[in-house]
Amino acid sequence: MTATTRRPRRARTAAIATDPVSAETGAGGEKTSGRAEAGVNGTAGAAEILQRVALDLFAQQNYSTVTIKDIADATGFNASLIYYYFGSKEALFMKAVETTVEDAFKHFEAITAKATSPEEIISLWIEVHIRQYVPLQKLAKISLDYASTHNRTPRIDRAIQEFYDKEAALLGKAIRDGIRDGIFRPVKPADTVVFISTFLDGSLFRNVMFPSFNYAAAIRNMRKIVLGHLRV
Structure with missing residues (x-):
């Protein structure tokens, strides 16, 4: 785990709030998928997309086995965006x-x-x-x-x-x-x-x-x- 991911959630969310680009890029700075970009900048809204996809995953699997990473992978969003909007699974x-x-x-x-x-x-x-x-x-x-x-x-x-x-x-x-x-x-x-x-x-x-x-x-x-x- 890097020093960046060990920062307290408050620090992570503050960084996202002040630097929206970081919410759309991966750990190495690469751009996330087009789905993530559409979610952040489009009319649907990132939080709404995350809720919808999470509901699907929870229904397909179950609450205990679905992880934040699973939701991030399914949406194309960086996991830090999930913590920013919701704070926890x-x-x-x-x-x-x-x-x-x-x-x-x-x-x-x-x-x-x-x-x-x-x-x-x-x-x-x-x-x-x-x-x-x-x-x-x-x-x-x-x-x-x-x-x-x-x-x-x-x-x-x-x-x-x-x-x-x-x-x-x-x-x-x-x-x-x-x-x-x-x-x-x-x-x-x-x-x-x-x-x-x-x-x-x-x-x-x-x-x-x-x-x-x-x-x-x-x-x-x-x-x-x-x-x-x-x-x-």
């Missing part, structure tokens, strides 16, 4: 999880802008799992892989839990509103939420084991059964 992992959760709910909010009934809210939340199936499947897989490691941290646990908390809140409210309005029969909202959430998780993992599994048809059949069960 743990922070990058957490940001990838948070961004995937935020994107799912942004998509949900966009398609429910004109929703007028509790039934529509439930239906569209289930539909999100078809439209956003690939990123949500990656989120489910990396969450499971992470849960099996011995390096769990409260921050990452909270980031993963946030998805399920938000899901439970929006589905629970829709079910309670439907019961109040006489659209749904009296049920235990929490039990119905757990059923929906568990089925959706199961479809994500079943497709990993059986790629030919028709997840869209299965999810829509589940929606038909749930709404039929809820209706008065």
Whole structure:
């Protein structure tokens, strides 16, 4: 290890901030790949590219085996740029999880802008799992892989839990509103939420084991059964 790589992270990030060229060059001064240059100078943004590629790697392998070097090699960025934006692999992992959760709910909010009934809210939340199936499947897989490691941290646990908390809140409210309005029969909202959430998780993992599994048809059949069960 050279004297440069032994510098504290604060020193490294300060150097990158004041000398952006160093973030795009390798240890010997050579230019990194065109992907890195496009990421730093293009509209996508380096941090966004790093999050996307890291999510793919974590899903393909697992949290404990993916290294900063793996992410750097896959993106063409110098590893120092990863430390500059995120500080650590743990922070990058957490940001990838948070961004995937935020994107799912942004998509949900966009398609429910004109929703007028509790039934529509439930239906569209289930539909999100078809439209956003690939990123949500990656989120489910990396969450499971992470849960099996011995390096769990409260921050990452909270980031993963946030998805399920938000899901439970929006589905629970829709079910309670439907019961109040006489659209749904009296049920235990929490039990119905757990059923929906568990089925959706199961479809994500079943497709990993059986790629030919028709997840869209299965999810829509589940929606038909749930709404039929809820209706008065």
